[in-house]
Amino acid sequence: MLEARGLVKTYAAPAGAPIRALDHVDLSVAAGRLAVVLGPSGSGKSTLLNVLGLLEDADAGELVVGGERMSGLGRSARSRVRGRYVGFVFQSFMLLPSLSALDNVLLAGRYVGRRGPETRSRARELLGQFGVLEREHHFPAQLSGGEQQRVAFCRAVLNDPPLVLADEPTGNLDDANGRVILEALRARARAGAAVVVVSHRADAALGADAVYRMRQGRFEPGPQLPGGGTP
Amino acid sequence: MVRLLRGYAFTIAGIAIGVAGIVALGAMAERLVRFIEGGDRFVLGQISVAGSGMGMGAGFTAGGLLPAASVRAIAAVPGVSGVQAQVMLPLNPSTSQFMTLTQELVLGIDLTVATPNRYYPRLPVGQGRALRPGDRRVALVGSAFATSRDLRVGDRLPLEGEPYEVVGVLERTLTAPDRFVVVAIEDAREQWIAKDRLLRTVLASGAAALNAADLNTGAAVGWRDGEDPDAVARRIAERVAGVNVQLPSELSRLLRSSTAFLSALLVGIGMLAFVIGGLSLANTVAAAVFERIRDFGVKRALGATDLQLGGEVLAEALAVTLAGGAAGVALAMGLGAAVDGWVARTGQQLFLFSGRLLGGALVFAALLGAAAAAYATLRVVRLSPAEAIRRGA
Numbered sequence: 001m002l003e004a005r006g007l008v009k010t011y012a013a014p015a016g017a018p019i020r021a022l023d024h025v026d027l028s029v030a031a032g033r034l035a036v037v038l039g040p041s042g043s044g045k046s047t048l049l050n051v052l053g054l055l056e057d058a059d060a061g062e063l064v065v066g067g068e069r070m071s072g073l074g075r076s077a078r079s080r081v082r083g084r085y086v087g088f089v090f091q092s093f094m095l096l097p098s099l100s101a102l103d104n105v106l107l108a109g110r111y112v113g114r115r116g117p118e119t120r121s122r123a124r125e126l127l128g129q130f131g132v133l134e135r136e137h138h139f140p141a142q143l144s145g146g147e148q149q150r151v152a153f154c155r156a157v158l159n160d161p162p163l164v165l166a167d168e169p170t171g172n173l174d175d176a177n178g179r180v181i182l183e184a185l186r187a188r189a190r191a192g193a194a195v196v197v198v199s200h201r202a203d204a205a206l207g208a209d210a211v212y213r214m215r216q217g218r219f220e221p222g223p224q225l226p227g228g229g230t231p
Numbered sequence: 232m233v234r235l236l237r238g239y240a241f242t243i244a245g246i247a248i249g250v251a252g253i254v255a256l257g258a259m260a261e262r263l264v265r266f267i268e269g270g271d272r273f274v275l276g277q278i279s280v281a282g283s284g285m286g287m288g289a290g291f292t293a294g295g296l297l298p299a300a301s302v303r304a305i306a307a308v309p310g311v312s313g314v315q316a317q318v319m320l321p322l323n324p325s326t327s328q329f330m331t332l333t334q335e336l337v338l339g340i341d342l343t344v345a346t347p348n349r350y351y352p353r354l355p356v357g358q359g360r361a362l363r364p365g366d367r368r369v370a371l372v373g374s375a376f377a378t379s380r381d382l383r384v385g386d387r388l389p390l391e392g393e394p395y396e397v398v399g400v401l402e403r404t405l406t407a408p409d410r411f412v413v414v415a416i417e418d419a420r421e422q423w424i425a426k427d428r429l430l431r432t433v434l435a436s437g438a439a440a441l442n443a444a445d446l447n448t449g450a451a452v453g454w455r456d457g458e459d460p461d462a463v464a465r466r467i468a469e470r471v472a473g474v475n476v477q478l479p480s481e482l483s484r485l486l487r488s489s490t491a492f493l494s495a496l497l498v499g500i501g502m503l504a505f506v507i508g509g510l511s512l513a514n515t516v517a518a519a520v521f522e523r524i525r526d527f528g529v530k531r532a533l534g535a536t537d538l539q540l541g542g543e544v545l546a547e548a549l550a551v552t553l554a555g556g557a558a559g560v561a562l563a564m565g566l567g568a569a570v571d572g573w574v575a576r577t578g579q580q581l582f583l584f585s586g587r588l589l590g591g592a593l594v595f596a597a598l599l600g601a602a603a604a605a606y607a608t609l610r611v612v613r614l615s616p617a618e619a620i621r622r623g624a
Contacts, residue, residue, distance in 0.1 A: 055532055055617035075612065076536040082616075083534020094529045094620065111534035155533075 001162055001194035002029040002052060007061035009047050009217075021047035022058065023217035029196055029210070031162060034189035036205040037198040039214035045198035046167050048214070052196060053086050053165045054078045066162060083112040087156035087193075089181070091168035093148040095140040101127065101151045102136040108158040119158070126154035130184070146177030153184055164188050166197040170204060182206070239551045242519040246555025246596065247562055249511035254563035254592045256504040258582035260497040262405065265583050267490050269406025274482045276350035278464045280305060281449035281475045297474065298445035304471045305452055310463040312453040313347040315340060318419035319448050322390075322412060324426060335376060335410045337390065339419020342366060347453025354408055359384035359399030366415050371399040375409035379577050388412070391425040405583060420446040505595070512555075512596060513603035516548050520607035524614075525623020531616040544608045545601055552600025556593045560584075 009022040021044040029035045039045045050056045051063065054070060063070040066085050073081065087108070088094075095104045105123040109115060127133040130150040132143075140148055149169065156164060166185055170178030182197075186207045189195040197204055198214075205211045213220040284295030297316070306314045318339035342364040346352055353361055354371070362371050370388055377400045382388060388395045390412065401408055414422075420443055424431055430446075433439050454463040461478045468476040487494075520527075530540060567582035574581055611619060 050615075050617040053532070055620075056615040076538065079531055079534050079536040079539075082532060088532050090620075094525070094532075096526050096529065098526075107530070108533050111530070111536070111539055 001031045001066060002027070002196070003062075003064040004028070004052060005062045007048070007051055007058045007063070009044075009051060009056075009058050020217050022051065022061075024061070025217070025219060027052070027196075027212070027219075029163075029194040031194050032189055032192050033209040034186055034195045034197070034207065035210040035212065036208040037196065037212045037214050037219075038200065038202060038205060039198070040200055043214045044217040045200075045214050047217075049165050049167045049196065049198050053088055053163075054082050055088075079111070083108075083159070085161055085163050087159070087161035087164045089149070089153055089156045089164065089166035089169045089185070091171040093140070093145075093152040093172070095148055095152055095155075097140050100137045100139055101132060101143065101147075104140070104151055105154045105158055108155045112159055114159065123154065123158055126158065127151070130154055130180070145172050146174065146180070149173055149177060149181055153181060157188060160193075162193055164193050164195045166195070168199055169197060170199065170201060178203075239519060239547075239554075242515050242551055243555040243558060245515035246512050246552055246600070247558035249508035249515070250556045250559025250592055250596050251562040251566070252559075253501075253504045253508040253595070254560050254584070254588065255566060255582070256497075256500050257588045257592065258563065258567055258584045260501045261585050261588050262581060262583040263490070263493055263497055265405040265585075266407075267487065267494065269404055270486050271483050272350045273348065273407065274477075274486060275460075275479045276348040278452040278454065278460055278467065278479060279449060279477045279482065280452055280467060281477075282447075283473050283475045295473075295475070296441075296445060297447040297449055298441070299447070300445075301471055301474055302447065302450055305450060305467055305474070308463070308467050308470050310454050310458040310466060312455045313345060314453075315344045315346055315451045316416060316444075316447040317341070317449050317451055318416055318423055318446065320419060320423055320426060335412070336407070337412045337414060337419055337422060339414050339416040339422075341416045347451050349453065351408075354411075354413065355402040355404065356399045357402035359397070361399060362413060362415065366398070367418060368393065368395050369398045369414070370395040371401065371413040372397055373401050373409040373411040374403040375579065376412060378575055390414070390418075391422045393418075393421075403580070405580065416447075417443070423448075509595070509599050512552070513599050515555075516552060516600045516603040517607040519551065520544060520548070520604055520611065523623070524611055524619050527611050528614070528616045528619025528621075528623060531612075531619065537612045540612060541605070541608050544604050544611075548600050548604030549597055552596050553593065555600075556596035559596070560589055560592060 004025065004027045007022045007025040008020070011019045011021055013019050025048060027035070027048070037045050037048060051058045065081060068081065070078065070081065096107065099107065102123055105127065106119065109119040109123070124133060124136065127136055130153065132147050132150050135143055135147055143151065149172070164185065169181050169185065173181065182204060185195050185197055189209070197208070280297065282295035282297040282301065299316070302314055302316050305311060320337045322335040322337050340346065340362070342362055356371065357374060359371075362369065370390070372382055372388070377383070377397070380388070382397050382400070384397055384400060386397045388397055395414065395418070401411070403409060423446060424434065434441060452467065454460050461480050464476045464478045467474065527540060527544070564584055567584060571580050571582055614622070
């Protein structure tokens with residue numbers, strides 16, 4: 001589902017040498033697999049996720065999503081690929097404050113032409129699955145952090161994307177809510193999606209099919225956490 | 232939509248203030264333009280003739296006496312369709328009101344002939360009735376004149392010590408007739424004699440062979456269809472001795488040049504209002520778009536294309552700009568009504584909120600808002616979604 005080879009990304013620094021956030025990273029995640037990338041802050045995990053999700057361009061390297069090469073695609077084409085293939089779960093939820101919980105979920109359908117009553121039913125079904133249906137008309141500011149992340153997760157999977165990318169999905173949650181979200185991500189993988197989670201918390205790797213440790217923009221070789229997998 | 236507009240409350244308020252400034256200043260300019268245009272239309276609708284020399288100097292019939300023989304001679308000039316003798320006097324001949332734009336005038340007209348003015352064959356009566364042949368000691372008053380004296384139909388109006396019954400009040404024209412008192416020419420002649428000691432002395436001395444019909448400050452002259460009014464005016468000047476003929480086009484030019492400074496001042500203020508209000512509006516809309524940069528980053532992460540995002544931003548910007556524009560128009564009209572309510576006691580009106588002004592202000596606001604939103608959107612979509620999310624976080 002996802003194939004990345006030799007990804008390089010460098011940021012200009014305000015002073016001193018440029019910062020290499022990704023340094024020739026290779027990653028392959030098949031459909032139905034859960035890959036977890038662990039690493040401390042500043043190791044390049046989020047940059048990796050942004051590049052994999054076409055939220056920003058790599059300076060070099062090759063990225064193939066759903067069998068389609070991403071290099072050379074224009075902005076709008078990349079947007080369409082994101083809408084069709086990718087679901088994002090962000091650490092800080094990224095719900096739109098002016099929209100209700102239900103409308104935030106429906107937003108994912110809007111840009112891929114899914115606006116009908118079936119989509120609405122599907123959105124409400126997801127909100128029900130995650131225990132926030134009674135909050136469907138509440139705005140993000142009226143929801144707890146755990147509820148917001150559950151709504152954000154519903155939004156990420158509304159279109160049943162074959163690729164789900166989660167950036168520190170439990171970073172702002174308590175343990176109980178964190179477990180709910182991680183289990184939901186594992187369930188997406190079991191349902192056939194390729195799932196990539198980046199986190200600084202080791203417990204995020206439980207049940208992963210592949211675990212990678214990242215430091216200074218590179219995957220580290222070495223022993224893997226439970227779940228197996230090799231870089 | 233309500234939630235969206237509530238979220239943009241400060242933006243809407245900012246736009247409203249900018250638009251209110253534009254509309255309020257525009258309404259003052261419109262008021263003056265209407266005054267000038269009204270006067271222009273009036274003087275272009277007739278040829279104004281006075282006797283040569285110096286007279287009372289009132290209004291546009293300034294000049295010496297225009298005796299009855301001259302009136303008859305003018306009527307005989309080829310191309311002339313009608314002549315109406317008139318007496319125009321300042322209501323208060325004190326120097327403080329003399330020849331000002333807000334001067335109150337008594338206009339005495341010969342009710343036995345039709346008014347020859349092409350554009351104002353009859354003055355628009357709002358309440359009561361127009362003057363009729365045979366009327367004496369009755370007055371038709373302008374709306375500003377009536378307001379400033381709290382006059383209504385049936386009220387008594389003392390003029391030179393004589394009581395006049397107000398039989399009609401003119402519609403508001405926002406030009407000179409708003410301050411007119413129109414009476415029968417015979418009544419105006421009596422007022423003239425009462426006002427002017429020199430005239431009384433001359434008449435009493437018997438030195439001048441004058442009768443009542445000779446006491447005219449001027450005449451309104453009409454022209455036949457197909458005639459060039461300036462050519463007819465020149466013909467009158469050539470064929471009738473002792474008259475001072477105003478060419479309509481020349482009078483129009485004089486009127487415009489006399490108000491040119493005010494017009495230029497208001498055009499300048501209006502331009503300034505458009506620039507300042509426009510910049511404020513554009514800046515507010517652009518800032519509102521940049522404020523939501525994170526939301527746009529999220530939307531692009533969800534698959535929004537440039538076109539979809541641009542369409543959404545434009546629609547939102549238009550909704551917000553129009554809401555702000557409507558609020559600004561309401562604010563300006565409210566302020567204008569309050570100020571006009573205050574100055575109405577003296578018969579003044581400072582603002583004219585014309586349809587073209589309000590429509591123009593809204594269209595201007597919408598276009599500028601859309602342009603500002605388009606500019607901001609172009610800046611936003613050039614960023615990667617990740618960068619937009621980072622900057623907005």
